[in-house]
Amino acid sequence: xDPATKTFEPRILSIKLWPPSENTRAMLVERMAKNxxxxxxxxxxxxxxxxxxxxxxxxxxxxxxxxxASDHFEKEPDGDGSGTVQFYAKETSKLMLEALKRGPKPxxxxxxxxxxxxxxxxxxxxRRDFLGADEARELLSxxxxxxxxxxxxxxxxxxxxxxxxxxxxxxxxxxKNQLVEVDLSDFIAGRSEDExxxxxxxxxxxxxxxxxxxxxxxxNALGEKGVRAFTELLSxxxxxxxxxxxxxxxxEEAAKALCxxxxxxxxxxxxxFHNNMTGDEGAVAIxxxxxxxxLLEDFHCSSTxxxxxxxxxxxxxxxxxxxxxxxxxRDNLFGVEAGMVLSKTLxxxxxxxxxxxxxxxxxxxxxxxxxxxxxxxVSCLEVLEISGNxxxxxxxxxxxxxxxxxxxLRKLGFSENELKDEGAILIxxxxxxxxxxxxxxxxxxxxxxxxxxxxxxxxxxxxxxGFVLLNIDGNTISEEGIxxxxxxxxxxxxxxxxxxxxxxxxxxxxxxEEDGEEAEDEDTGEKEENAVELKLxxxxx
Numbered sequence: 125x126d127p128a129t130k131t132f133e134p135r136i137l138s139i140k141l142w143p144p145s146e147n148t149r150a151m152l153v154e155r156m157a158k159n160x161x162x163x164x165x166x167x168x169x170x171x172x173x174x175x176x177x178x179x180x181x182x183x184x185x186x187x188x189x190x191x192x193a194s195d196h197f198e199k200e201p202d203g204d205g206s207g208t209v210q211f212y213a214k215e216t217s218k219l220m221l222e223a224l225k226r227g228p229k230p231x232x233x234x235x236x237x238x239x240x241x242x243x244x245x246x247x248x249x250x251r252r253d254f255l256g257a258d259e260a261r262e263l264l265s266x267x268x269x270x271x272x273x274x275x276x277x278x279x280x281x282x283x284x285x286x287x288x289x290x291x292x293x294x295x296x297x298x299x300k301n302q303l304v305e306v307d308l309s310d311f312i313a314g315r316s317e318d319e320x321x322x323x324x325x326x327x328x329x330x331x332x333x334x335x336x337x338x339x340x341x342x343x344n345a346l347g348e349k350g351v352r353a354f355t356e357l358l359s360x361x362x363x364x365x366x367x368x369x370x371x372x373x374x375x376e377e378a379a380k381a382l383c384x385x386x387x388x389x390x391x392x393x394x395x396x397f398h399n400n401m402t403g404d405e406g407a408v409a410i411x412x413x414x415x416x417x418x419l420l421e422d423f424h425c426s427s428t429x430x431x432x433x434x435x436x437x438x439x440x441x442x443x444x445x446x447x448x449x450x451x452x453x454r455d456n457l458f459g460v461e462a463g464m465v466l467s468k469t470l471x472x473x474x475x476x477x478x479x480x481x482x483x484x485x486x487x488x489x490x491x492x493x494x495x496x497x498x499x500x501x502v503s504c505l506e507v508l509e510i511s512g513n514x515x516x517x518x519x520x521x522x523x524x525x526x527x528x529x530x531x532x533l534r535k536l537g538f539s540e541n542e543l544k545d546e547g548a549i550l551i552x553x554x555x556x557x558x559x560x561x562x563x564x565x566x567x568x569x570x571x572x573x574x575x576x577x578x579x580x581x582x583x584x585x586x587x588x589x590g591f592v593l594l595n596i597d598g599n600t601i602s603e604e605g606i607x608x609x610x611x612x613x614x615x616x617x618x619x620x621x622x623x624x625x626x627x628x629x630x631x632x633x634x635x636x637e638e639d640g641e642e643a644e645d646e647d648t649g650e651k652e653e654n655a656v657e658l659k660l661x662x663x664x665x
Contacts, residue, residue: 142197142205142212149186156182156220170227181223189215242266243273248280248307254314260288267295276305280340283313289326296330303334309368310343317349324353332356335363342370342396348378351385358385366394370424379406388416396424398452407434411441420445424452426480435462435484439469448473452480454509463490470497477504482511482537491515492522499526509537511566520547524554533559537566539595548576555583562588569598569628574605581609585616595624600633 144152161178173181193212197205247263255263263282267274277299284292296303308327312320324344339361344350351358351374367386374382379402395417397410407430414420423445425438435458442448451473458466463486470476479498486494491513498505499522508530515523520543527533536555543551548567555562556579567580577596584591596609606626613622 142208143190143194144209144212149190152216153179153182153186156185156216160220160223164224166221166224170225173223173228177228181220185216185219185223189219244276244278245274246276246278247282248278252281252283252313254283254285255288256285257287257291260284260291264292264295267299273302274299275302276307276338277303278307279311280307280309280343282311283315284311284323284327285315286319286322286326289323293326293330296327300331300334303331304336305338306331306334306336307338307340308344309340309370312344320344321349321353324350328354328357333360336361337363338366338368338394339364340366340368342368342372344372346372346374346378348375348381351378351381355385358382359387362387362389363391364389365391367392368394368396369400370396370398372400374400374402374406376401376403376406376409379409383409383412386413390416390418392417393419393447394422395420396422397428398424399427400429402428402430402434404431404434404437406430408437411437414438414441415444418444419447421447422450423448424450425456426452427455430456430458432457432459432462435459436465439466442469443472446472447475449475450478451476452478453484454480454482456484458484458486460485460487460490463487464493466490467493467497470494471501474501474503476502477532478507479505480507480509482509482513484513486510486513486515488514488516488519491519495519495522495526499529503529504532505530506532506561507535508533509535510541511537512540515541515543515547517543517547517550520550523547524550527551528554528558530559532561534561535564536562537564538570539566539568539598541570543567544571545573545576548572549579552576552579552583556586560587561590563590564593564595565591566593566595567599568595568624572596572599572601574602574608577601577605578608578612581612584622585612585618591618592622593624594622596629597624597626598628600630601626603631606631 157175157179160173160181161175163172189212192215193208196211197208245267266272267277279292312323315323324346334357339357341354346353346369350372364386369382372378374397379400392413395413400406402410402425407425407428410425411434414423423442430438430453435453435456438453439462442451453466463484466481467490470479479502481494491510494510498508515538523538527536538551541547548570551567555565562584565580565584570576572580577599580594580596584594594609594613601609606629610620610623613620
């Protein structure tokens with residue numbers, strides 16, 4: 125070699141991600157302050173932070189998290205700071221959530237003492253027992269203090285008799301002009317029907333005219349009589365934003381009474397109606413409430429014995445709720461016809477983030493229509509549960525095409541269907557190259573065997589850093605198949621806890637299904653997987 129020739133040595137660049145520059149930290153504070161001060165589901169429940177208070181919180185959060193992250197950086201083995209940046213982001217998110225849940229600081233009045241800081245009065249944490257007059261007087265005494273600032277009260281988990289209700293009546297009447305949130309869930313447990321109805325009537329009259337934003341009457345076995353016992357309270361609510369009526373034994377007649385009594389506020393954002401006896405005609409009445417609630421964001425109507433007629437009525441009414449974010453209709457008897465109507469409604473609800481459609485008897489036809497609607501119209505889906513709907517591999521191409529476009533998906537439930545290996549492979553392949561935020565996948569009880577399980581494992585092991593649970597229990601996966609699944613997850617450096625329990629898996633079922641056939645070659649599973657994979661080429665994704 126010519127000694128005059130200079131040897132070229134490549135320059136190695138070392139990029140350090142920590143610590144961030146002052147400009148970066150300042151930009152993060154501004155971004156956090158903006159997120160803390162915009163209207164959200166937290167601000168509607170806990171109050172909206174002012175821009176000044178949001179900025180103050182953001183600065184404190186950043187300083188605290190920067191200190192924690194700097195300590196973390198000193199212990200980080202690789203030294204480039206990548207893990208520290210993730211730690212920094214995680215801690216800031218956690219503290220932001222805490223700040224949102226604390227809500228804004230109460231405004232202090234110089235003429236009133238420090239009791240203004242107390243805005244929530246909650247007696248639900250005490251003993252679950254009958255409440256008498258003397259105990260009620262003692263428990264509710266803070267509400268009688270002059271100048272108190274209580275705006276939210278929770279009497280849940282304590283059973284009020286007539287004497288205790290009479291003690292509460294004048295106290296509640298005195299708070300009419302300041303209450304915005306009332307929780308009376310499970311507050312007449314164990315009382316006779318006559319006594320419970322009288323207690324509800326006393327509370328209803330005492331709270332009549334309150335400008336409530338949130339009202340919870342769950343777990344009170346209301347029925348029609350109970351609903352009408354709250355006539356004064358319900359009919360006077362002109363600004364109600366949240367109404368909870370879970371587990372109230374609400375029948376068709378009770379649902380009609382609700383429709384009659386709830387005024388058309390057009391401000392309702394949350395309506396929870398889980399576990400009632402509504403039936404078809406009751407669902408038709410609830411559909412009328414939906415028609416008057418264009419701002420609705422969160423609707424739960426699960427386990428309400430609604431059949432096809434009621435399902436169609438609810439689905440049509442939901443077309444008016446363009447702001448809907450969460451929809452839970454699971455455990456009803458919609459069937460295919462109602463499912464087809466629901467699919468058309470979903471095309472109009474592009475903002476949906478959570479969709480619970482399990483156990484609705486949808487079958488392939490309406491499931492395919494729903495997948496197609498979600499693919500075309502819903503861009504920010506985070507949770508999709510569609511278990512127990514007799515869905516077969518016939519619907520898998522539509523499901524795969526839909527899921528491959530859902531980059532925000534966190535939780536996916538397909539349990540108790542009939543997708544088998546072919547469906548598992550198609551859906552697994554679609555998930556493998558997409559859905560980086562996926563955290564949970566439930567494919568239990570689907571007739572999945574070795575090849576399908578392996579494909580699902582590969583799907584969750586690829587580019588999904590936050591994944592925590594793969595449920596493939598209740599299938600017929602051989603021992604060799606389970607070992608292959610574990611090997612795939614281990615190769616991706618996932619903890620053993622990612623693979624859920626396998627107590628109901630039948631490792632011998634795979635062999636029983638193939639009894640009488642020739643033994644498969646070692647690469648038969650790969651051939652089957654590749655054959656099904658070819659079908660993906662025809663998908664329009």
